[in-house]
Amino acid sequence: MKTKLSISIVLAILGTTAYTTAQAYDGDWKVGRIYYRQVCTSCHVAKTEKAIAPTSRTKAEWTAYLQADKHAKGKDSVKQYISQQYRASIKATNKAAEKFADVPDQQLMEDIKAFVIKGAKDGDSPASCS
Amino acid sequence: MSTENGSAWLAGFKADYETIFVEDWSPYLGGILLVLVIIGLMINGLFWGVFGGVKFWGDWFNNLIGLGPLLGVPQELDSFLMHRMSLMNIMLVLGAFCAALLSRQFLPRRPPKLEYIWAALGGCLLGIGAALAGGCTTGGFFNPILHASPAGWAMWAGLLLGAAIGLKLLMWTLENIEWGMVAPPPIRLPEGVLRIYPLLGLAVVVGVLFWATQWYGSSNTQLAARAVIVLAGFAIGFIMHRSRLCFARSFREPFMTAEGDMTKAVILALTIGMVVSSLLFQKKIIDPYVAIPATFWIGSLLGGLIFGIGMIFAGGCASGSLWRMGEGHAKLWVTIFFFSWSGSIASALLKKFKITSIDESNVESFEKTAVGFQAYLPDMLGGWGWTYLISGSILLVWYLLVRYNESTEKFTVI
Numbered sequence: 001m002k003t004k005l006s007i008s009i010v011l012a013i014l015g016t017t018a019y020t021t022a023q024a025y026d027g028d029w030k031v032g033r034i035y036y037r038q039v040c041t042s043c044h045v046a047k048t049e050k051a052i053a054p055t056s057r058t059k060a061e062w063t064a065y066l067q068a069d070k071h072a073k074g075k076d077s078v079k080q081y082i083s084q085q086y087r088a089s090i091k092a093t094n095k096a097a098e099k100f101a102d103v104p105d106q107q108l109m110e111d112i113k114a115f116v117i118k119g120a121k122d123g124d125s126p127a128s129c130s
Numbered sequence: 131m132s133t134e135n136g137s138a139w140l141a142g143f144k145a146d147y148e149t150i151f152v153e154d155w156s157p158y159l160g161g162i163l164l165v166l167v168i169i170g171l172m173i174n175g176l177f178w179g180v181f182g183g184v185k186f187w188g189d190w191f192n193n194l195i196g197l198g199p200l201l202g203v204p205q206e207l208d209s210f211l212m213h214r215m216s217l218m219n220i221m222l223v224l225g226a227f228c229a230a231l232l233s234r235q236f237l238p239r240r241p242p243k244l245e246y247i248w249a250a251l252g253g254c255l256l257g258i259g260a261a262l263a264g265g266c267t268t269g270g271f272f273n274p275i276l277h278a279s280p281a282g283w284a285m286w287a288g289l290l291l292g293a294a295i296g297l298k299l300l301m302w303t304l305e306n307i308e309w310g311m312v313a314p315p316p317i318r319l320p321e322g323v324l325r326i327y328p329l330l331g332l333a334v335v336v337g338v339l340f341w342a343t344q345w346y347g348s349s350n351t352q353l354a355a356r357a358v359i360v361l362a363g364f365a366i367g368f369i370m371h372r373s374r375l376c377f378a379r380s381f382r383e384p385f386m387t388a389e390g391d392m393t394k395a396v397i398l399a400l401t402i403g404m405v406v407s408s409l410l411f412q413k414k415i416i417d418p419y420v421a422i423p424a425t426f427w428i429g430s431l432l433g434g435l436i437f438g439i440g441m442i443f444a445g446g447c448a449s450g451s452l453w454r455m456g457e458g459h460a461k462l463w464v465t466i467f468f469f470s471w472s473g474s475i476a477s478a479l480l481k482k483f484k485i486t487s488i489d490e491s492n493v494e495s496f497e498k499t500a501v502g503f504q505a506y507l508p509d510m511l512g513g514w515g516w517t518y519l520i521s522g523s524i525l526l527v528w529y530l531l532v533r534y535n536e537s538t539e540k541f542t543v544i
Binding site: 028030031037038095096122 | 351417490491495
């Protein structure tokens with residue numbers, strides 16, 4: 001009885017797994033994390049002495065901010081600081097810019113978006129165990 | 131005749147009730163059901179964790195007594211029901227409480243005075259160990275193994291060693307300390323109270339289902355997502371209580387009595403969980419790195435050693451203490467208090483002294499700390515073949531040793 005139940009449960013798990021295999025996710029938050037910390041945050045800290053944590057905005061606010069593409073209250077664009085051109089200009093002094101020098105702009109933007117959405121105030125990424 | 135028939139069908143339901151809600155489940159069934167819930171969480175982009183929530187309670191306490199700012203604990207904390215792992219822990223206790231009511235096993239239990247000392251000491255060691263290992267037996271051992279990280283195996287080694295040392299130390303105290311060994315008289319509840327336990331348990335089930343349904347249907351996306359945690363945490367507590375599933379016992383018993391059922395149940399759960407979760411990672415349903423602590427291998431091994439000693443004195447690990455809290459054990463309430471308090475202090479201090487703080491200058495895709503890094507076997511070994519082989523081999527060796535010990539008692543230390 002117990003063996004049959006156990007087998008049924010294992011089959012149910014495998015069935016659920018197979019059912020959900022069609023899903024996929026966009027943007028590599030780990031790449032976004034490195035760029036955000038080492039390029040965005042380090043520059044903010046150097047110029048304003050203040051880091052902007054992903055938790056400072058909600059998912060909707062981050063999405064709207066990145067879509068509006070207005071950096072420093074509209075003085076310039078966010079994309080500018082993600083661009084290959086910008087990365088090339090700082091790669092001599094910035095390890096992250098050097099590492100991701102050849103990543104297409106849009107791909108890197110998706111990675112950064114994935115990171116800030118994951119860590120947003122209302123983000124539903126799992127909390128760290130520690 | 132009709133009365134006899136009526137009694138017969140009622141007896142049938144009673145028999146099923148006894149089988150499901152009163153008699154203990156096999157730990158093997160418990161292990162498989164637990165993995166099923168964990169996989170359900172992973173499909174929803176979540177994972178099971180305990181220490182994060184326990185530490186969060188300690189953060190609250192430290193802020194309450196004014197220690198938080200000194201330690202660098204964030205001053206603005208979520209509420210107890212909004213913090214994911216705190217909510218999951220609360221639901222785990224509630225699930226176990228409900229199972230204890232349905233089985234009429236709930237009872238406020240007071241241990242001898244000395245046990246409170248061991249609860250405090252053990253709880254403190256649990257907090258320090260978990261802070262070093264990046265998690266308890268759930269987040270530092272079970273989850274990382276499911277997430278194909280050798281950090282789980284490093285903590286496993288530490289836990290084994292810690293359990294053996296802890297047992298030796300506990301035996302020494304039994305031989306040399308006589309104070310506080312007398313148990314207070316047991317609390318006896320009136321028969322009428324025990325009779326309504328199942329109804330109270332049913333009321334808890336209905337209440338939790340109503341709560342989860344309300345949140346799931348909420349326009350607030352955060353609440354809707356928390357509904358999954360409400361149900362999963364409750365199910366985990368229920369399953370752990372019914373099957374008496376206990377990670378501490380799986381490490382302790384082979385050294386103490388040579389009994390290996392709980393260990394074999396954990397091995398079975400890990401085997402099934404590892405294979406199914408590997409499919410989720412390969413199909414990119416969830417990113418494995420979300421549940422891998424940056425502690426391989428020093429933090430995991432050392433943390434496991436300290437945690438292993440602590441869980442022997444405390445009488446349970448994190449999840450085991452929580453479900454026993456739900457069953458009414460006063461000792462485990464003390465354990466969890468000191469676990470959360472010391473966990474918060476140790477985590478804050480270890481970060482303050484740059485021991486477990488993340489290396490911000492690292493440009494690798496995995497996190498690094500002074501006590502290790504986020505190790506993911508498929509990335510380290512270039513694929514899943516070696517990952518399956520190594521993890522499967524360790525599980526097989528563990529099983530063989532436990533089975534051999536059941537027959538020979540070669541590894542018992544008392």
